[in-house]
Amino acid sequence: MNDLLSMTFSQLEAELLSMGEKKYVAGQVFSWLHEKQAASPDEMTNVSKNLREKLKNFYSFSSCTIEKKLVSVYDNTVKYLFRLQDGERIESVVMQYKYGHTICVSSQVGCKMGCTFCASGIAGFVRNLLPGEILAQLYTAQRDLGVSISHIVMMGVGEPLDNFDNVMTFLSLVTDARGQNLSMRNISLSTCGVVPMIDRLREQKLQLTLSVSLHAPNDAIRQQTMPVARRWDMDTLLNACRRYADDTGRRISFEYAMIAGVNDSDACAEELANRLKGMLCHVNLIPVNAVKERDYARSSDRRIRSFIAVLEKHKINVTVRRTLGSDINASCGQLRRGEGPQTNASLHKG
Ligand code: SAH
Numbered sequence: 001m002n003d004l005l006s007m008t009f010s011q012l013e014a015e016l017l018s019m020g021e022k023k024y025v026a027g028q029v030f031s032w033l034h035e036k037q038a039a040s041p042d043e044m045t046n047v048s049k050n051l052r053e054k055l056k057n058f059y060s061f062s063s064c065t066i067e068k069k070l071v072s073v074y075d076n077t078v079k080y081l082f083r084l085q086d087g088e089r090i091e092s093v094v095m096q097y098k099y100g101h102t103i104c105v106s107s108q109v110g111c112k113m114g115c116t117f118c119a120s121g122i123a124g125f126v127r128n129l130l131p132g133e134i135l136a137q138l139y140t141a142q143r144d145l146g147v148s149i150s151h152i153v154m155m156g157v158g159e160p161l162d163n164f165d166n167v168m169t170f171l172s173l174v175t176d177a178r179g180q181n182l183s184m185r186n187i188s189l190s191t192c193g194v195v196p197m198i199d200r201l202r203e204q205k206l207q208l209t210l211s212v213s214l215h216a217p218n219d220a221i222r223q224q225t226m227p228v229a230r231r232w233d234m235d236t237l238l239n240a241c242r243r244y245a246d247d248t249g250r251r252i253s254f255e256y257a258m259i260a261g262v263n264d265s266d267a268c269a270e271e272l273a274n275r276l277k278g279m280l281c282h283v284n285l286i287p288v289n290a291v292k293e294r295d296y297a298r299s300s301d302r303r304i305r306s307f308i309a310v311l312e313k314h315k316i317n318v319t320v321r322r323t324l325g326s327d328i329n330a331s332c333g334q335l336r337r338g339e340g341p342q343t344n345a346s347l348h349k350g
């Protein structure tokens with residue numbers, strides 16, 4: 001059954017025209033769906049009762065039910081465990097920054113990529129999310145919190161570039177001027193480095209921020225922690241990143257989880273700096289979040305400072321990701337773990 005929340009404006013218009021509706025009705029329904037964020041066709045009060053019934057009977061309507069909600073006492077970070085219509089569970093996190101609210105959304109239930117430091121890989125992959133299910137995370141959080149969220153990071157569970165078409169439809173819907181009208185510049189998409197899809201993304205010429213999970217300065221270390229690195233080596237990945245930055249004019253953000261004794265030596269920093277030299281980029285260091293099933297530990301503050309000093313010596317732009325919601329496990333939540341037999345994918349927010 002076609003999902004109302006996943007249809008672009010032109011798809012919705014074609015559907016409604018085929019049902020004998022006037023052209024302007026598409027504008028009304030789209031506005032209910034994406035501007036007013038109606039939770040059901042019943043709320044569409046300026047739409048005929050007859051059409052409301054048809055929309056309910058002939059289409060599905062993506063939604064997220066709040067199964068659990070945790071609020072950090074430190075910084076008001078909110079973490080949701082959402083239940084989808086088929087009973088699968090996903091997580092989203094809303095963070096408050098000076099410039100507004102950011103939501104970290106999931107793009108898949110589970111993940112195929114198997115990065116060893118990431119809890120999502122442990123239970124494997126269940127399914128892709130529909131565009132409407134990615135949107136529903138935003139709409140449900142906004143309705144629940146009574147705020148409007150201005151920034152999105154696609155850094156929740158899943159590999160967005162492994163759900164390319166649905167993610168592209170989501171991006172076009174969420175930036176649609178007739179709906180949420182979010183700026184593409186306020187959206188970040190994070191990938192573990194699916195090279196052909198980085199090229200496809202580049203061809204879309206979007207102004208979003210591409211984050212690339214690098215987490216290592218060379219193939220030997222990267223292949224230990226990220227299976228995807230065996231498919232595309234670092235040269236191939238970094239060349240795709242250079243093409244991306246050249247063609248879009250957008251700076252790439254490289255994510256680098258600092259794991260004690262694995263990738264955090266000064267020699268690693270030197271090697272990383274050499275590889276990134278001359279690229280329009282930025283390195284974001286993330287003290288690794290411990291995952292129960294693995295014995296990775298985060299690097300010490302001293303080690304991180306030393307790593308930063310080496311990168312800065314080489315004029316590489318570097319920041320350390322601020323930890324939000326530490327009391328609610330917002331950054332690598334194991335919220336889904338205790339919640340029944342489904343998958344164990346967890347959220348590692350941006
Ligand atoms: N699949 C995409 C997006 C989701 S991950 C990707 O790989 O980029 C969001 C970020 O969190 C990625 O950089 C990921 O590598 C990182 N991450 C995963 N597990 C982590 C952990 N335990 N500690 C710190 N960062 C982690």
